[in-house]
Amino acid sequence: MATKKKSALKKKNACATVKVALLGFGTVGSSVARVLAASKFPGLQLTHIFNRSVERKRTSDAAKAVPASVVWTENIDDILQSNVDIVVELMGGLNPVEGWLRRALASGKSVVTANKQLIAYRGAGLAKLAALHKVHLTYGAAVAGGVPVIPGMSQGLGGDQIARLSGILNGTCNYILNRMESGADYATVLADAQQLGYAEGDPSADVDGFDARAKLCILSRIALHAELDPDAVSTQSIATIEAIDFSYAKELNCTIRQVSRAQRDGSVVQARVAPMLIPLTSPMAWSHGTQNMVVASGRFGGDVVFSGHGAGGEPTAVAVVSDLLAVAQNCGSVALPVRRRSVSSEFVAPHYLRFVVDDKPGIVSSIAGALAKVGANIDSLLQRPGHPKHRLPFVITTEPSLTSTLEKAMTAIARMDCMLERPLCLQILTAEDKPE
Amino acid sequence: MATKKKSALKKKNACATVKVALLGFGTVGSSVARVLAASKFPGLQLTHIFNRSVERKRTSDAAKAVPASVVWTENIDDILQSNVDIVVELMGGLNPVEGWLRRALASGKSVVTANKQLIAYRGAGLAKLAALHKVHLTYGAAVAGGVPVIPGMSQGLGGDQIARLSGILNGTCNYILNRMESGADYATVLADAQQLGYAEGDPSADVDGFDARAKLCILSRIALHAELDPDAVSTQSIATIEAIDFSYAKELNCTIRQVSRAQRDGSVVQARVAPMLIPLTSPMAWSHGTQNMVVASGRFGGDVVFSGHGAGGEPTAVAVVSDLLAVAQNCGSVALPVRRRSVSSEFVAPHYLRFVVDDKPGIVSSIAGALAKVGANIDSLLQRPGHPKHRLPFVITTEPSLTSTLEKAMTAIARMDCMLERPLCLQILTAEDKPE
Numbered sequence: 001m002a003t004k005k006k007s008a009l010k011k012k013n014a015c016a017t018v019k020v021a022l023l024g025f026g027t028v029g030s031s032v033a034r035v036l037a038a039s040k041f042p043g044l045q046l047t048h049i050f051n052r053s054v055e056r057k058r059t060s061d062a063a064k065a066v067p068a069s070v071v072w073t074e075n076i077d078d079i080l081q082s083n084v085d086i087v088v089e090l091m092g093g094l095n096p097v098e099g100w101l102r103r104a105l106a107s108g109k110s111v112v113t114a115n116k117q118l119i120a121y122r123g124a125g126l127a128k129l130a131a132l133h134k135v136h137l138t139y140g141a142a143v144a145g146g147v148p149v150i151p152g153m154s155q156g157l158g159g160d161q162i163a164r165l166s167g168i169l170n171g172t173c174n175y176i177l178n179r180m181e182s183g184a185d186y187a188t189v190l191a192d193a194q195q196l197g198y199a200e201g202d203p204s205a206d207v208d209g210f211d212a213r214a215k216l217c218i219l220s221r222i223a224l225h226a227e228l229d230p231d232a233v234s235t236q237s238i239a240t241i242e243a244i245d246f247s248y249a250k251e252l253n254c255t256i257r258q259v260s261r262a263q264r265d266g267s268v269v270q271a272r273v274a275p276m277l278i279p280l281t282s283p284m285a286w287s288h289g290t291q292n293m294v295v296a297s298g299r300f301g302g303d304v305v306f307s308g309h310g311a312g313g314e315p316t317a318v319a320v321v322s323d324l325l326a327v328a329q330n331c332g333s334v335a336l337p338v339r340r341r342s343v344s345s346e347f348v349a350p351h352y353l354r355f356v357v358d359d360k361p362g363i364v365s366s367i368a369g370a371l372a373k374v375g376a377n378i379d380s381l382l383q384r385p386g387h388p389k390h391r392l393p394f395v396i397t398t399e400p401s402l403t404s405t406l407e408k409a410m411t412a413i414a415r416m417d418c419m420l421e422r423p424l425c426l427q428i429l430t431a432e433d434k435p436e
Numbered sequence: 437m438a439t440k441k442k443s444a445l446k447k448k449n450a451c452a453t454v455k456v457a458l459l460g461f462g463t464v465g466s467s468v469a470r471v472l473a474a475s476k477f478p479g480l481q482l483t484h485i486f487n488r489s490v491e492r493k494r495t496s497d498a499a500k501a502v503p504a505s506v507v508w509t510e511n512i513d514d515i516l517q518s519n520v521d522i523v524v525e526l527m528g529g530l531n532p533v534e535g536w537l538r539r540a541l542a543s544g545k546s547v548v549t550a551n552k553q554l555i556a557y558r559g560a561g562l563a564k565l566a567a568l569h570k571v572h573l574t575y576g577a578a579v580a581g582g583v584p585v586i587p588g589m590s591q592g593l594g595g596d597q598i599a600r601l602s603g604i605l606n607g608t609c610n611y612i613l614n615r616m617e618s619g620a621d622y623a624t625v626l627a628d629a630q631q632l633g634y635a636e637g638d639p640s641a642d643v644d645g646f647d648a649r650a651k652l653c654i655l656s657r658i659a660l661h662a663e664l665d666p667d668a669v670s671t672q673s674i675a676t677i678e679a680i681d682f683s684y685a686k687e688l689n690c691t692i693r694q695v696s697r698a699q700r701d702g703s704v705v706q707a708r709v710a711p712m713l714i715p716l717t718s719p720m721a722w723s724h725g726t727q728n729m730v731v732a733s734g735r736f737g738g739d740v741v742f743s744g745h746g747a748g749g750e751p752t753a754v755a756v757v758s759d760l761l762a763v764a765q766n767c768g769s770v771a772l773p774v775r776r777r778s779v780s781s782e783f784v785a786p787h788y789l790r791f792v793v794d795d796k797p798g799i800v801s802s803i804a805g806a807l808a809k810v811g812a813n814i815d816s817l818l819q820r821p822g823h824p825k826h827r828l829p830f831v832i833t834t835e836p837s838l839t840s841t842l843e844k845a846m847t848a849i850a851r852m853d854c855m856l857e858r859p860l861c862l863q864i865l866t867a868e869d870k871p872e
Contacts, residue, residue, distance in 0.1 A: 304744035
């Protein structure tokens with residue numbers, strides 16, 4: 001509190017131009033150049049661009065937005081040994097980027113980055129280094145692209161005690177699940193998403209939840225003041241969701257979304273990234289296409305919702321350039337003490353259990369028995385007509401239970417002869433948003 | 437750009453406690469004291485509370501959250517001549533508050549305020565004074581209470597070019613219109629709102645749009661970089677909306693909300709606060725109860741939505757305390773050049789026209805004739821069954837037209853003998869949110 005931040009930038013005189021280097025001239029990098037060119041912010045000057053095989057970039061169409069004075073280079077030392085004031089890192093990954101950014105910070109350059117993995121895994125150390133050298137480290141673009149969740153929460157909700165975060169943090173999963181809601185099947189939609197450039201050739205980072213997990217850990221640091229080990233946050237893939245699950249979800253007045261959530265429970269943080277049933281009345285059910293959304297639930301301020309375009313070159317460039325302006329104007333972020341917290345994936349929630357069976361008498365009784373054995377109460381049993389007996393999908397919903405408790409029962413149930421697929425177990429979100 | 441802000445706060449040493457005075461110990465003031473007491477932010481110390489008839493406040497239940505060391509006073513000089521670092525103004529109105537805050541700023545104290553009228557009318561001058569004396573002036577609580585729209589937009593969207601703002605900025609109107617949507621009539625709901633403390637005895641500031649107008653002008657400064665004269669922004673009351681309008685709106689897949697909107701059109705800003713028909717697919721249709729919502733539409737980032745509790749003691753206190761933390765940590769706000777802009781209330785939009793007539797042959801033809809005379813095209817004509825011929829409400833929707841053009845026709849139509857009430861003319865919001 002009342003920390004007096006004296007930045008290296010600060011020592012320059014008031015009218016000096018702030019020199020900016022871009023590391024990476026892909027989709028986001030070229031969008032940043034375009035946004036800077038379109039708005040001509042006085043005092044911000046793009047001076048260097050680093051990229052591997054830089055000649056290919058320098059002669060590309062995207063380079064037309066870049067001033068002729070810019071130095072293009074594939075030698076990182078041209079940046080790190082230059083007099084640039086701010087290094088903008090848009091390359092991604094931990095290596096070699098972490099080392100480069102450490103060198104930049106240590107030599108008095110501020111850093112603006114969109115690198116969620118780097119900030120989730122190494123953010124605390126980098127922030128310390130930035131503080132030591134009295135420079136800025138900002139990463140508004142690392143979570144939810146163009147949606148100003150990080151500045152909104154750090155500057156605007158610092159006065160609250162945020163008890164819970166829930167969000168849709170991966171646009172690819174949201175696109176896939178939205179399309180499935182309209183009847184398409186997973187494999188088809190994934191292929192479309194790959195063709196549209198929404199999903200990578202290897203979609204695991206998105207669909208298995210690792211991308212969202214990194215973002216959730218960054219938000220936990222800012223909103224819950226809790227430093228989490230990303231690897232300790234459990235994830236569940238959306239790849240096992242089937243079209244039939246959307247039909248059953250609809251009967252329950254729900255839809256299905258990949259939800260990232262974290263909440264304080266004493267000294268532990270409960271955190272998880274998983275597909276969940278979401279009531280249609282929840283703001284999270286309203287997210288369309290590749291939209292992102294974050295709901296921060298505060299002790300004093302109640303639920304605050306942020307939503308918008310979470311990805312894409314230009315929305316992400318908005319976050320990068322907004323950070324650049326803040327750093328250039330030496331506007332620090334509110335810093336509150338952050339503690340390392342251990343992570344639990346235990347949530348008490350009602351659950352949705354979907355089975356696909358070769359129907360025989362006694363199946364429901366056996367499943368009910370397995371659930372009773374772990375103390376889980378059945379809330380409803382749903383079975384839609386029109387499916388063949390030999391491949392019958394049906395659903396059981398439970399009263400609030402620990403996921404780990406149910407998973408014990410599910411392991412036993414999965415071994416039953418009649419089970420044609422591994423049963424699916426999803427948490428159901430209960431109304432976190434209580435409109436008056 | 438690259439302005440180097442040197443605050444008076446800055447000169448203090450790093451571990452010094454920042455002293456805070458509250459002006460006003462009503463609902464918000466006492467909530468601020470409670471939030472500060474609950475979170476015990478190190479380095480922030482509440483030292484003074486000013487209120488008229490202060491003894492009544494000092495002995496109230498709300499005062500129990502206030503540390504015993506606090507000086508209670510009804511003499512403003514006790515604050516202005518003290519060594520407090522930050523003055524928090526929660527009294528409202530222009531006089532005498534403006535003079536007091538000018539004295540505070542001039543004597544090197546930063547100011548945090550929730551006073552929307554003051555900031556809308558006098559914000560530019562106060563900001564200049566703050567800059568001159570190298571102190572902070574922040575007003576995150578002046579718009580949308582606990583929803584961090586101001587910090588989110590100024591720190592997180594500075595890199596975009598915001599073309600359009602639309603919002604639900606008055607919780608009282610939103611409460612009234614939500615209740616009317618469920619079938620209640622205006623007078624009953626207004627009386628309830630007054631009893632619940634959501635509406636004042638004289639509800640004009642809320643229902644006639646003056647409260648929302650001040651907030652819209654503040655947001656225009658931050659998002660559109662446009663300084664508007666609040667008195668030049670046209671307003672339309674929600675008091676003429678009737679239950680029947682919600683029925684017709686529903687037939688059009690819409691609901692009705694008080695919408696504040698502003699958009700750049702060259703060197704002019706089109707701005708208006710009025711009840712509007714909102715498509716049910718718009719995020720603004722989702723706002724419940726007293727919720728506030730702001731949609732900022734950027735050239736690069738697309739639509740960004742902020743929503744949450746816009747009023748009430750504790751949500752507003754969150755905004756105040758968040759500003760206090762930012763000021764105490766000397767975190768400035770991104771400042772971009774703001775220009776004074778003239779205001780137009782002209783929007784091209786489809787319109788909803790509702791008439792209540794003593795039905796006779798030829799009425800529709802006369803109305804259609806009056807509309808044709810000004811060049812307005814009819815899009816649809818709606819007449820619900822079940823109303824008596826001698827008091828028949830019906831609706832015409834038009835293709836996109838200028839409101840001023842339609843109002844000319846409406847003035848002529850209002851003079852027709854068969855008109856039992858002044859006809860109602862509402863703009864219809866067209867999809868500003870284009871989900872992929």
